[in-house]
Amino acid sequence: QVQLVESGGGLVQPGGSLRLSCSASGNIFRINAMGWYRQAPGKQRELVATVTRGGSTNYADSVKGRFTISRDGAKNTVDLQMNSLKPEDTTVYYCNAQIGSGNYWGQGTQVTVSS
Numbered sequence: 001q002v003q004l005v006e007s008g009g010g011l012v013q014p015g016g017s018l019r020l021s022c023s024a025s026g027n028i029f030r031i032n033a034m035g036w037y038r039q040a041p042g043k044q045r046e047l048v049a050t051v052t053r054g055g056s057t058n059y060a061d062s063v064k065g066r067f068t069i070s071r072d073g074a075k076n077t078v079d080l081q082m083n084s085l086k087p088e089d090t091t092v093y094y095c096n097a098q099i100g101s102g103n104y105w106g107q108g109t110q111v112t113v114s115s
Helices: none
Strands: 002-007 010-012 018-026 031-039 046-052 057-059 067-072 077-082 091-099 102-105 109-113
Touching (some): 018 031, 018 109, 031 077, 057 067
Parallel strands (some): 010 109
Antiparallel strands (some): 031 046, 031 091, 046 057
């Protein structure tokens, strides 16, 4: 089994910053990629940012220039630094890890951007 534990969500004012962290543990053989997705009520889960084992990153257009994803391969962690947050960034954020042939998700962490 693989567990993904997220932390760092919360309430922030527009223009503020938050940092999300995710730690993977358990039966980890090979992490191919880790990333962050988000899902608003009634909508499909969407990619925010991903980083591969080799360090290649991919960002949703809506967060480019504002969010930065980083990964620590030795610690099996992935962070998402979110700057210049907007109200439309408000939703639940999910950590994802692609390990071997499996696809794993965290429990989600709420991010609320409001004045």
